[in-house]
Amino acid sequence: MLGKLRRNxxxxxxxxxxxxxxxxxxxxxxxxxxxLGSPFVNVMFGWVRNxxxxxxxxxxxxxxxxxxxxxxxxxxxxxxxxxxxxxxxxRLLAAFDYLISxxxxx
Numbered sequence: 722m723l724g725k726l727r728r729n730x731x732x733x734x735x736x737x738x739x740x741x742x743x744x745x746x747x748x749x750x751x752x753x754x755x756x757l758g759s760p761f762v763n764v765m766f767g768w769v770r771n772x773x774x775x776x777x778x779x780x781x782x783x784x785x786x787x788x789x790x791x792x793x794x795x796x797x798x799x800x801x802x803x804x805x806x807x808x809x810x811x812r813l814l815a816a817f818d819y820l821i822s823x824x825x826x827x
Contacts, residue, residue, distance in 0.1 A: 751791065758790025765789075 766786065770777035780786075 751787075754791045754794045755787045758792075758794040759786075761793050762786050762790045 766777055766781070769780070
């Protein structure tokens with residue numbers, strides 16, 4: 722009886738810790754993404770507020786602005802990755818072509 726209780730509590734703790742750490746890491750990452758994207762979102766909603774106050778009030782919920790900030794940062798990171806991959810890919814292809822061109826038989 723006591724062994725089963727100890728085993729189940731241990732299993733519960735060992736199950737809870739990874740879930741808690743994962744939730745904490747996600748929370749920290751979301752906080753970082755929101756803080757990085759907030760300046761852009763504030764400028765964007767300032768423009769919208771000047772152009773259409775009704776539309777700005779409809780989209781002024783904090784969760785919506787946070788979602789836009791996260792999407793903006795992820796899109797910027799994606800574009801940065803695409804650019805870096807294209808540049809690195811071109812350099813690798815040029816190096817491969819250089820290597821192939823210096824092989825006598827080829």
